Amino acid sequence: MQLIDCFLEQGWQVTFASAANEGEHKADLATLGIAEATIALNHDSFDTFISALQPDVVLFDQFLMEEQFGWRVEKHCPHALRVLETSDLQSLRHARHQAVKEWLGGKPDADLTDCFNMPREQLFSRMAASDLALREVAAIHRSDLSLMVSDVEIELLVDCFSVPAAQLHWVPLLVRDVPEYDGAFEDRAHFITIGNFRHAPNWDAVLWLKNTVWPLIRAQLPTAQVHVYGAYTPPKAAALHKPAQGFHIMNWAEDALEVMSAARVSLAPLRFGAGIKGKIIDAMLCGTPTVTTPIGAEAMHGELAFPGAVACEAQALADAAVSFYTDAERWGQAQRDGRQLLLARYDHTRHCQALVARILALREGLAAHRLANFTGAMLRHHQHKSTQYMSQWIEAKNRNG
Template sequence: MVSPIGRVGAALRNSKVIRAIARDFDARWYLTQYPDVAETGMKPLVHYVRYGAREGRNPRPDFDGMSYLEINPDVRDAGLNPFYHWVRFGRAEGRVISHDPGDGGSSSGEMPVLKFSGLFTPLDCIAASQLRRLDLTRLPDTLMGRGFPYGIAPGPVSFPLVLFCDGTGDVPADRIQQALALTTGTVHVLSPSAGRRRGKGRDRLRYWNRTADAALADLKAVLKGLDGEFVGLWEVAFSPAISAWHFLGAALRHDPVLAHAGASLVRGDGRLWRSGFRVRAGQEGLVALGRDAHFLDPFQFRLKPSAMLDPGFGLARVEALRDAAARVRGKDGPRMTEAIVRLAAPLAGSGRPVFAVQGCALVLSDDEPSEPPEPAKADDGRLPNNPGPADAVIFVDSVPPMPDQDAGSVTASNFIDIFLERGAEVVFYSTARRMWDNPYALALAARGVVCLTDPVVRNYAQACEHIAAAGYDRLSFLLTRIYAGGEFVERTRARFPQARLVFNTVDLHGLRELREARIAGSTARAFAAQTTFARERDIIQRCDATILLSEAEMNELSPTLGHANLHLIPMVNEFSPPRAGYSQRRGLMFIGGFAHHPNIDAVEYILDELWAPIRARDPEMVLKIVGPHFPARLRDRLPEGVEALGFVPDLGAALEQVRLSLAPLRYGAGIKGKIGTSLSHGVPCVATSLAAEGMGLQAGRDILVADTPEAFAEAVLSLHGDEMLWTRMSRAGYDFCEARYSRRAVAAKLNALLDEVSA
């Protein structure tokens, strides 16, 4: 039995722990992760301190208490709450906070991959966790588009780091510990009082004396003592995430001509943008945006020309820095950042460009620099390597593009590449899938897209504030779909009155819903469809331009909205000339994602009306149904010869096996991606007139069209059994799509629209 004195002592200890960890404890996540806690009626923080830690429960998603105790046996032996120890002591000491046995353990003979702590903010922890679990280099090529996916890796980097304190202060001991955790290389410490650190890692430390008014001379001395190809420059007022060093290293390894890659970007008006900071030429100090106004996504990175070395954080080639330092003459001074930026002019003049890596997760510490330097200027007073004004396209859609899942995402992915090739910043906001670790969002980030995801940005209002804080020179919003981007047209116009708004319909939802209502014979659905159609028309009139996919949609709207700025820009198809000939193929294919109801209706139509007459004429005929989210109720009634394959990673390879595709849609709107996908792989298609509408295809030449079950079955059998007809239509359909729906053709139309609205 516990004595009253013991209970009082335990209560006092618990109260001390609660006060210490309250700011870092995630109560909402704790209740979601452990729903039984709510049944106790206790506050989640109190439950964790009294019971949860002993039961192996975790205080937040990025902290593993059991691993912390296993990795840090002194904490375990002391009987301390693991999270309390990390908050009070372990964070500053750079203690490892978790490991993942699945990434390599004692059984494999490899060391486990560790997630480091240091003085990381939550964004740093997320970045380290992401690197530990995900490898962007393993994402399918179909997700990466034409952007360059830099390779990144978990764990510490290998190049040396140079730590310095701008001005005359000492380098804090906790920064030294953090640097030792972030690299396996040597840590060079520039400090006025060159003390010596005892303990683990001291063999990788080298101290350099800082003189009062000779920062450039001190920097040159350090450069002479460096070994290796790269060196990281780190002003200790900043706390970079481990992912930042990997991004910078990948950039320099990929392009040997680069001399330096940093986290800053100098724009045409002299503003120096850094993640969390901005400065304007002529001002004395940085304007802090703060952690909560963190604009750049912590996993997004993109190389852009920069006018200067980043004075606070960057990675450089040692040889290039030495060459630049040898040519720098003139007055020296006490500030190390000034010494670094003085290297920019000779480096820029050497023909080895300086680049900035945006979004490399540079996170501010509590110690913010008070008097950072102005951006370096060339002798004529102008910024070298001027990147010009900053244009941005804000892409708002329900979900990130999933080009391996549906044809609409292929178009969206290509749109993004076209925007990037214009030199624009592309910012993506998803209204439905907002998790930072969504693989499709990560794929966008790897291509250079700023993804405004949770937890950095919680809602559209916060997204707008981040976009406004970025200070883009010109803004264009691509508001996609009535139920996604279309929801924000009024809010966007009010917040950004000078921005250009483009409504990307994808298809006219009201028209599709109206056709579905007619087939169902539902008056209520018809009324709802008219409401949707009215809202779409309203959005069109509120926007500066509207993208329609098909000629049929253009004809539908022109009589009443002829005054609106309507642009016909069709879907983009990825083209692959057919390799297999007629005799090497057999059977039919239906392509479609089954979250889209017209595709479910089309398959039901095949099963109810089409398959029996086709199979009666050709008992060996087979049909493959390809696409995600196939309903179980349809799978249970598939007849002989029909197979539902579900999601197929390589649709091109699957199309190489069949002779033709089917598109027996009975309602819908816009351009049908299934038809474009089939023809762009040289596979002829049989479709209903509604499915083929608005695409410009000529029936009998590019496609076969039939609307009754008998005529449709006859068209399928004649095309499947006639090699000459099949060969002619395969070539005709492919050539037609390449001329109209290729990326090159669509890029010309999309760029013309953006030029028009931006003028």
């Protein structure tokens, strides 16, 4: 939605096409003047649709969409700039997930300090051995431009996967207005954690919080409460609701910023993941310090102070959480650090202008840009052929019943 807002500000005409079913909390795109279209996977009706539309720029939502529709766009709109929105590197998240499983070795409370600080070469070796990385990085090479929310992942792609820097663009989550904070330290109460339960890193974080970190916090603050918010709450998550232990499963929040603004400290004990964390952006917007791991803090603050605390071990996370909950001065400093970070790193106007300028420059010099990307051309020649033939085979199979 932030990218769409950026495009609309330029007066660009935006068409949103999706093969997915409408979600329960779908945005009202029509009121924004956005045309909507339903498209089908493995079906030549998309060819008719895209040929009639003839867009100047096509944005793919993650690499699976580029795999499915990229070759069709190239065939029918060869002059359209193809942009991939990666969100985060799924292959990085997957590699870290597998590493955590191995590191834990069946011991849910094992020390993950070395795993969190894994050398980049070792991380690359884990990623490069996966089919997921082969597919995802191939899609990045094939695209004219890939949008990255994490500058750490840009460095990984350039240094380890030989992706040309000219094909990558850093555009993190964007903040239009940084508010003055409401509510003093003494007006806030309780801890909070928030995140979609369907997202594996969030579910793992909730389990680690419930079983390990939270008991350590309660040992120091016996009446403390944590409110756990998340969409798509499964029965296994609802079963964690234990009011007597101060652990409350609150389901989906109608307004994430409202509940975050009422809390005193945000907890994000993430043991694996990638990209940057919307929950930490929300906490900064609300003036709520965050206690997290190196995974949660990665690519969030650059050279600036993190607005909270970063720790690897459960006891260190618990101690930091208690400190921010009870120390008004430290709490206030974290709040000020968060505001400075939002202004310096996540400004909507600056990033939007840079993205638009990059897109327009690439459209002007698209032929030369593509000529310099021989690896991408080679991958499109081979991979798109196989993807095309598989898609056409599925289409023919479906047509013949």
